[in-house]
């Protein structure tokens with residue numbers, strides 16, 4: 096008989112490894128299976144997020160921002176640099192080191208919490224009275240059985256039809272994070288989160304970046320006023336963003352890539368670049384799971400079908416993170432992982448989809464939580480809006496980064512905060528206050544009456560809350 100566990104988690108990305116740890120904390124005997132290998136063939140838990148997503152992209156965003164500041168902003172602060180050059184191999188090595196530290200951290204956490212880690216591909220073999228038998232395929236093969244199974248197999252990059260990723264010239268997020276030489280010309284298809292973040296990295300390092308976006312609106316999910324401001328700022332930085340294009344044939348000429356497209360005005364255009372990043376969304380990873388062996392149901396888009404509690408159609412089989420509906424965000428995956436472990440323990444785990452923050456780590460950053468102004472209008476909701484520009488914030492002036500604003504949307508009658516939207520310096524951190532406020536169903540006035548440290552960027556949040564009632568103090 097195969098080894099028996101209370102909970103078997105398939106996938107050790109943020110959804111899976113956090114679910115495994117929480118289940119172990121709750122007293123269950125837990126196994127976590129993950130297939131990811133690093134360049135040396137060793138286990139590299141942490142999933143997309145740790146290996147080719149959140150962590151390495153933020154490492155490169157940070158390094159490239161330092162480079163840009165050293166080249167363009169230091170002089171204004173009275174710091175003259177005589178000779179400066181980019182050591183890209185060292186920058187990439189640092190990024191790899193940050194990833195390795197995170198991989199090692201997860202293995203340590205598994206040990207600490209007594210989670211049994213298995214390296215290999217997990218797939219359903221059969222269901223029987225003991226639960227579900229999961230076959231683990233690596234150099235050898237073994238099977239384990241779980242009373243409860245949590246599927247957390249994540250997602251992978253969607254390719255354009257007929258244009259496979261070779262990760263040399265035509266790059267997914269994986270190749271985009273390890274380009275060995277700064278391309279002179281970089282093309283990006285899709286002006287979404289990855290396109291803007293990776294486009295920013297390589298632009299700062301010296302590439303001429305052209306982004307082709309299919310939709311006529313820029314960042315359609317972002318509050319229109321914030322998206323408009325961000326578009327203006329990114330364009331000023333030198334990102335060439337073309338909206339409303341129709342991408343045609345893509346030719347990989349080995350040294351370059353040519354892209355034929357029709358622009359928004361209907362004119363045929365072509366673009367020749369050294370490297371092309373295709374960032375047009377991601378697809379759920381369900382292929383290796385052999386869900387058919389147990390009758391696991393997928394939805395019409397290929398995600399594992401789940402209800403609001405992350406229950407699949409099979410008893411005691413749950414699914415969390417990118418492989419199920421909802422935003423593809425690491426913290427959403429983690430929240431679902433914790434909630435499922437708690438539900439297995441008979442507790443009332445809960446994920447509030449209305450208060451999941453979004454951050455785009457460009458410079459300036461974009462962050463938001465709750466509803467946008469266009470969503471409130473479409474829903475016919477009466478609301479009040481208040482904005483405050485970083486231009487009028489003392490700390491932003493001292494930093495030398497005054498771009499952007501904070502915007503509050505509150506119910507016209509009750510003043511309850513319905514959405515908070517930001518573009519500006521460090522807003523990835525500022526948004527946390529808004530998330531807390533919305534979780535506690537605070538009013539804009541609650542934030543306006545709270546004492547915020549001076550000088551701090553968070554004063555812009557307070558002032559935007561004051562602006563809801565047209566009583567800013569510093570603008």
Ligand code: FAD
Pocket residue numbers: 105106107108109110111128129130131140141142143144145147148149150152215216217218247248249250268289380383384415416417418422423424425426427428456
């Ligand atoms: P994943 O992280 O994809 O992990 C799934 C794991 O399961 C992988 O290790 C995979 O190898 C393994 N697996 C799959 N099938 C099997 C199988 N059959 N057997 C065993 N193992 C299997 N989100 C944010 O919130 N903030 C960010 O800043 C951010 N930046 C990103 C930047 C980029 C470039 C990308 C691509 C994504 C980014 N994301 C970010 C999104 C984030 O990475 C995902 O939402 C998150 O990783 C999803 O977690 P997950 O656990 O569901 O899946």
Ligand code: NAI
Pocket residue numbers: 255284285286287288289290292307308309310342374375376377422423424453454455456
């Ligand atoms: P995305 O959904 O953010 O953006 C894809 C963009 O490509 C969209 O604007 C879409 O209109 C466009 N597009 C789609 N097909 C196209 C085509 N044929 N031609 C031209 N444009 C086309 O997806 P992206 O950037 O690939 O990222 C995937 C997901 O990863 C994100 O949605 C997000 O959930 C996650 N992520 C999160 C980050 C963060 O939290 N900071 C960072 C990076 C990724």
